[in-house]
Amino acid sequence: MSAGTTLPAGIVRDPGFPTQSENYLTNSKGVLSWIFTLDHKRIGVMYLIGVSLSFLLGGLLALALRWHLVDPDGALFSNAIYNQVFTLHGAIMVFLFIIPSIPAALGNFLVPVMLGAKDVAFPRLNLSSFYLWIFGAIFFVLALCGSGLDTGWTFYTPYSTTTDTSVILATLGAFILGFSSIFTGLNFIVTINTMRPPGMTWFRMPLFLWATYATSIIQVLATPVLGITLLLLIAERTMQIGIFNPEFNGDPVTYQHFFWFYSHPAVYIMILPAFGIISEIISVHSHKHIFGYRFIAYSSIAIALLGFLVWGHHMFTAGMSDMTTIIFSALTFTVSIPSAIKVFNWLATMYKGSISLTTPMCYAISFIFLFTIGGLTGLHLGTLATDQHLHDTYFVVAHFHYVMVGGTLVAFLGGLFHWWPKMFGRMYNETGGRISALLVFLGFNLTFLPQFVLGSRGMPRRYATYDPEFAFLHTMSTHGATLLGFGLLVALIVLLRSLFSGRRAVANPWGGATLEWNCTSPPPFYNFERAPIVGDPYDFHDIEWDAENERYVTIEPERKLAPETIPDEAPAHAGGQN
Amino acid sequence: MLPAAFSLLADYTEDYAWFPDSASTFSEGVDSLYYWITGIAFFFFVIVIVALFFFALKYRKAKGEKATSQVSHNTPLELAWSVIPSIFLVGMFIFGAKVYLDMRTIPDGSYEVGVQAFKWGWTMDYGKGTYHPELHLLVNEPTKLTMRSSDVIHSLYVPAFRAKKDVVPGRYNYMWFEPTLVTPKVSDEELAEATKEVEESGGTWDYDKYQFTPDGYKFYDLYCAEYCGENHSEMQTVVVVHETREDLEAWVKKYSSRGDNVSLEAYGEQLYERRGCSSCHSIDGSQRVGPSYQDAFGSTRAFASGPSAMIDENYLRESILYPKEKVVAGYAPVMPSYKGQLSDDDIDSLIAYIKSLSSAGQ
Ligand code: HEM
Ligand SMILES: [Cu+2]
Numbered sequence: 001m002s003a004g005t006t007l008p009a010g011i012v013r014d015p016g017f018p019t020q021s022e023n024y025l026t027n028s029k030g031v032l033s034w035i036f037t038l039d040h041k042r043i044g045v046m047y048l049i050g051v052s053l054s055f056l057l058g059g060l061l062a063l064a065l066r067w068h069l070v071d072p073d074g075a076l077f078s079n080a081i082y083n084q085v086f087t088l089h090g091a092i093m094v095f096l097f098i099i100p101s102i103p104a105a106l107g108n109f110l111v112p113v114m115l116g117a118k119d120v121a122f123p124r125l126n127l128s129s130f131y132l133w134i135f136g137a138i139f140f141v142l143a144l145c146g147s148g149l150d151t152g153w154t155f156y157t158p159y160s161t162t163t164d165t166s167v168i169l170a171t172l173g174a175f176i177l178g179f180s181s182i183f184t185g186l187n188f189i190v191t192i193n194t195m196r197p198p199g200m201t202w203f204r205m206p207l208f209l210w211a212t213y214a215t216s217i218i219q220v221l222a223t224p225v226l227g228i229t230l231l232l233l234i235a236e237r238t239m240q241i242g243i244f245n246p247e248f249n250g251d252p253v254t255y256q257h258f259f260w261f262y263s264h265p266a267v268y269i270m271i272l273p274a275f276g277i278i279s280e281i282i283s284v285h286s287h288k289h290i291f292g293y294r295f296i297a298y299s300s301i302a303i304a305l306l307g308f309l310v311w312g313h314h315m316f317t318a319g320m321s322d323m324t325t326i327i328f329s330a331l332t333f334t335v336s337i338p339s340a341i342k343v344f345n346w347l348a349t350m351y352k353g354s355i356s357l358t359t360p361m362c363y364a365i366s367f368i369f370l371f372t373i374g375g376l377t378g379l380h381l382g383t384l385a386t387d388q389h390l391h392d393t394y395f396v397v398a399h400f401h402y403v404m405v406g407g408t409l410v411a412f413l414g415g416l417f418h419w420w421p422k423m424f425g426r427m428y429n430e431t432g433g434r435i436s437a438l439l440v441f442l443g444f445n446l447t448f449l450p451q452f453v454l455g456s457r458g459m460p461r462r463y464a465t466y467d468p469e470f471a472f473l474h475t476m477s478t479h480g481a482t483l484l485g486f487g488l489l490v491a492l493i494v495l496l497r498s499l500f501s502g503r504r505a506v507a508n509p510w511g512g513a514t515l516e517w518n519c520t521s522p523p524p525f526y527n528f529e530r531a532p533i534v535g536d537p538y539d540f541h542d543i544e545w546d547a548e549n550e551r552y553v554t555i556e557p558e559r560k561l562a563p564e565t566i567p568d569e570a571p572a573h574a575g576g577q578n
Numbered sequence: 579m580l581p582a583a584f585s586l587l588a589d590y591t592e593d594y595a596w597f598p599d600s601a602s603t604f605s606e607g608v609d610s611l612y613y614w615i616t617g618i619a620f621f622f623f624v625i626v627i628v629a630l631f632f633f634a635l636k637y638r639k640a641k642g643e644k645a646t647s648q649v650s651h652n653t654p655l656e657l658a659w660s661v662i663p664s665i666f667l668v669g670m671f672i673f674g675a676k677v678y679l680d681m682r683t684i685p686d687g688s689y690e691v692g693v694q695a696f697k698w699g700w701t702m703d704y705g706k707g708t709y710h711p712e713l714h715l716l717v718n719e720p721t722k723l724t725m726r727s728s729d730v731i732h733s734l735y736v737p738a739f740r741a742k743k744d745v746v747p748g749r750y751n752y753m754w755f756e757p758t759l760v761t762p763k764v765s766d767e768e769l770a771e772a773t774k775e776v777e778e779s780g781g782t783w784d785y786d787k788y789q790f791t792p793d794g795y796k797f798y799d800l801y802c803a804e805y806c807g808e809n810h811s812e813m814q815t816v817v818v819v820h821e822t823r824e825d826l827e828a829w830v831k832k833y834s835s836r837g838d839n840v841s842l843e844a845y846g847e848q849l850y851e852r853r854g855c856s857s858c859h860s861i862d863g864s865q866r867v868g869p870s871y872q873d874a875f876g877s878t879r880a881f882a883s884g885p886s887a888m889i890d891e892n893y894l895r896e897s898i899l900y901p902k903e904k905v906v907a908g909y910a911p912v913m914p915s916y917k918g919q920l921s922d923d924d925i926d927s928l929i930a931y932i933k934s935l936s937s938a939g940q
Contacts, residue, residue: 083805083808150807156804156805158730158747162912164910246748251748252731286645288647291649291650319746319749319751322679322682329671329674329675333670337663337664340622341663343626347626347633348652350630350633350637351637353633356638356641357634365631369627369630372622372626372627376622379619379667380616382671383611383671383674384675384677385607385608385611385673385675386608386612386615388608388740389608389737389742392733392804456596457596457597458735458738458801460803462805462810463810465812538650541648547641
């Protein structure tokens with residue numbers, strides 16, 4: 001059949017455009033209807049605004065750091081201020097941006113829609129976790145900016161128990177944010193366990209949901225450990241009990257064990273949802289069944305569990321026993337296998353596909369490139385002998401930025417562009433979107449590739465000043481950061497502009513087969529007019545391009561529909577409607 | 579072959595060098611592992627990236643055209659790409675652990691140096707009361723460092739040796755290495771010229787500028803690699819590798835005590851530089867982490883706890899040995915104690931030097 005000029009017979013399913021009152025953005029008006037909303041989609045949008053502002057703040061601080069490092073003896077920052085700025089940058093990026101970004105913003109919006117549910121299991125808990133986040137974020141930023149914090153986002157003892165900056169306020173802030181994270185995770189676990197519609201078995205769940213599920217497990221299991229650790233830290237500071245501080249017979253390395261026991265799994269809170277997004281984008285924009293579905297699904301869970309066993313690799317030079325060190329090294333390598341294989345799965349999905357190089361696809365390709373570098377350089381750090389040289393140098397800075405920025409941030413942007421039409425009912429300018437992807441890609445590499453060399457040459461991290469032989473590479477890196485910032489600005493402009501002047505989005509602009517493409521864009525208040533028909537989320541056989549109307553439609557061959565449950569009465573939490 | 583290609587690149591110019599000098603028995607093991615891992619990583623990277631871009635372009639299709647395959651799995655293929663990378667990983671782990679164990683097994687009879695790390699400096703203890711911030715070693719001689727910290731966690735890192743170990747308060751950490759390259763001495767004229775320049779400007783020795791020590795030795799950098807607060811990036815010193823034991827011993831002897839014809843005051847000035855006082859206390863009245871020495875002696879200080887007092891010899895002595903007893907108001911109690919590390923003569927010298935910096939003391 002030539003490119004979809006004639007449509008085969010069958011029932012053509014296309015929800016068309018939403019009417020004014022039936023979409024979640026317009027069905028009720030006024031600020032209060034947002035503030036007290038129980039609608040997961042509105043909460044997702046509010047999270048999106050929150051994490052974006054956090055990212056903006058963290059990003060400006062990053063640029064300030066980079067500009068300082070062009071000429072570190074120049075007068076931009078004193079050492080003390082530089083230390084506060086990198087602490088702020090790191091803490092904001094980790095606690096306020098990267099951990100909540102995908103699960104809380106995109107996850108909140110998408111989990112129920114992809115599941116074919118009306119909302120999450122506990123809408124009120126969902127709203128309260130958002131307000132906890134807001135409260136924690138304001139508190140955290142005020143604590144960090146107000147009286148300053150200079151411990152680095154890791155709060156290592158005994159520095160953190162002795163510095164006179166605002167450790168207690170900042171750790172309390174992180175503690176509150178932890179609750180928000182736990183509530184979100186809990187909510188998703190229950191939602192996914194109990195609210196799947198008839199016909200949606202575990203193995204008919206889109207991979208984004210598997211990823212969210214695995215992430216939620218980590219959030220619920222690991223975050224309390226961080227909370228307890230931070231409480232112990234506060235107790236130590238205020239009551240001088242000897243847990244971590246050697247002056248009172250504590251051991252500072254104990255803190256590192258506790259801290260990384262949370263924070264290493266937290267790295268997977270950052271990257272697993274990104275894997276989920278990439279699986280969706282690659283499959284939909286290649287119009288091809290995802291390759292190795294079961295493997296990708298299981299490996300998310302495997303990574304979540306194995307992620308709890310490798311925290312010691314942050315402490316290869318701290319003086320653990322040799323046996324412990326070697327065991328941690330071995331375990332570390334085991335996590336890299338499932339991650340590596342996912343990359344092969346994505347490539348195999350593209351093979352013989354029908355690829356459209358849309359903006360989300362450009363970001364996904366960029367993700368595979370950058371994440372591969374991030375993952376492969378992890379091998380240098382997991383290998384004991386080379387880590388002795390590279391630990392705490394710029395090599396590590398480059399590695400984790402490749403994973404966290406090149407991986408998570410790029411996937412987040414890709415996901416944003418992928419679901420933007422669904423979320424706001426508007427199409428953005430494709431050319432602008434692709435240019436932003438290209439600029440982000442180039443700027444990012446120019447920023448962080450030189451840092452691998454800096455680290456290999458021995459440039460330690462968290463240095464406000466450095467020896468002259470490192471100047472050239474630092475300058476290169478700063479120019480890259482400026483370019484990267486510019487690329488992000490372009491992305492922002494493209495997205496915002498679409499809200500005002502974008503074409504209206506059809507229900508299924510990319511030809512996806514997961515459930516969220518079955519409702520109008522933006523979705524109605526209860527997501528679906530009728531219970532959606534659940535099939536294989538990556539089966540593209542029925543999806544046809546309708547060239548006449550320029551849209552993808554689903555051609556239903558005559559077949560039995562899944563049992564219908566028509567929402568004739570409003571559900572319990574209908575209070576959110578006004 | 580691969581390492582050779584890399585090192586060709588590395589030698590291209592200093593600005594593009596991939597690694598610092600390779601100067602210990604560990605360097606070779608670490609570097610070749612690094613190159614092998616990089617090579618293997620590069621191999622897989624190329625496969626992934628070529629496939630990525632090739633597929634993206636080759637299978638680009640017009641809207642609505644169907645994919646030519648919907649294969650959703652292929653067990654032999656999946657097994658192959660799980661098992662083959664795993665074999666490489668096992669190899670990396672084993673070689674990495676093996677070289678690491680070498681780095682951890684300290685040979686008997688090593689040359690021993692004590693290391694004290696503090697905010698923000700290093701003191702190397704050569705025994706018999708000789709302390710100096712520079713680390714001086716003998717070529718081809720295994721050296722064991724016994725390290726402790728007087729405040730927070732630091733980390734001793736010599737990139738040229740590919741060696742790093744955290745220095746954790748409350749416990750001893752050990753590391754060892756064997757230098758393989760001598761750091762040469764500069765000519766006497768060059769040294770004399772630099773010394774004169776420094777004396778005339780009345781400044782302190784700028785290691786970065788001259789790239790040799792005040793004794794005329796070229797050096798390797800030694801960094802603190804664990805973040806330790808305000809002047810973390812200033813917490814650097816140098817490593818000098820001597821060619822002969824005599825040379826090393828002569829250097830140690832030179833710093834073992836005040837010479838016969840050196841005044842207390844002059845020796846105090848040397849100790850001020852050498853024992854890290856200068857990293858926190860200025861002598862020109864400028865603000866640093868601690869109070870300046872300029873016009874300190876004879877002035878009256880307010881303390882964070884308790885009444886104020888005039889600064890005299892007793893106060894100075896107490897502050898050197900028990901710095902946390904009377905902390906000047908407005909400063910954090912961060913100074914480490916020098917108890918047991920300075921002889922009476924050393925303390926007298928420092929006091930004499932501080933006195934000389936104030937009109938009341940002269
Ligand atoms: C705009 C791009 C960015 C640039 C140019 C940048 C730059 C930097 C720089 C210069 C440092 C200090 C390195 C050091 O001395 O340790 C740093 C640290 C850090 N960055 Fe970024 N960064 C960027 C984006 C991000 C993002 C998006 C995240 C996380 C989502 C992030 C997370 C961190 C963390 C966790 C640290 C460590 C902070 C610490 O050492 O306490 N960065 N970054
Ligand atoms: Cu230090």
